[in-house]
Amino acid sequence: MKIYKEKIKIIKGFTLIETMVAVFILSLSVVGIVGMISSSYFSAVYSKNEITATYLMQEAVDYVRNDRDTSVILGGQDWNSFISKYNSCSTVDGCYLNILDNSIYSCSSDPDESFGEIVCPRFTLDEGSIPYYNYNSLPGNSNFKRKIVIEGNSSNPNQIDMYVTVEWKNGNLVRSRSLEYSILNWTN
Known part of the structure; x- marks a missing residue:
């Protein structure tokens, strides 16, 4: 009688531990890539x-x-008239400029503008065909506020x-x- 020994075939493949390590x-490489993309996005926004x-x-x-140049050249105004136009900018709270209608406004506390130290209103971002920042009657929808303070220079009366x-x-x-920035009275 012949006795057959059954040979066990060894099947080569991955073990459970090798699969888990892989x-x-x-997973680590995917998380690293997502982290780099997220970091790049926030850096771009910043x-x-x-x-x-x-x-x-x-x-x-x-x-x-x-405004200084135009006032002198076209308007015939003197330096003191130019400075007095910006009197509202000489306070600690400063002023803001509406470029579209050539207006200067004093900044004052506004509870709707409650971030940061500047008490001027936020800009409105007009997203037309050419986006630009401005001030209008609507509350500002952007995250930007600007304050301008203009002071006379005590050592030079021809400088602000x-x-x-x-x-x-x-x-x-x-x-x-x-x-x-220093602005000089270049007419003298």
Whole structure:
């Protein structure tokens, strides 16, 4: 009688532990990629807000400089008339400019504008064919506020110092950027 020994075939494949390790490594790489994408998105939003704040500060400086030049060249106004136009900007709360209708308004506390230290109203973002920031009768829908303070220079009567601050909300944090600029009476 023949005795047959049955040979057990060894099937090669992954064990449960090897499979779990592979799934874990794959999961870590997916989580890492999602984290990098999320971080990149928030960095892009932060950079966009920084650039917008810089443009809003520069817009205020350019507006006041242009107003000085236009007042002297076309309006025949003197330096003191130009300075008196910006009296509402000489307080601690400062002022804000509506570029569209050439208006200057004093900033005052508004409970609807309750973030940050600036008490000026928030900008409204007009998202037409060319988006731009402005002030209108509607409450501001953007996260940006701008304050302008203009002070006479005690050592030079032919100079005013302009301080522009822009605040915005970046998530739950309030960020701000400031700019100091001197404007001279170039007619003297």
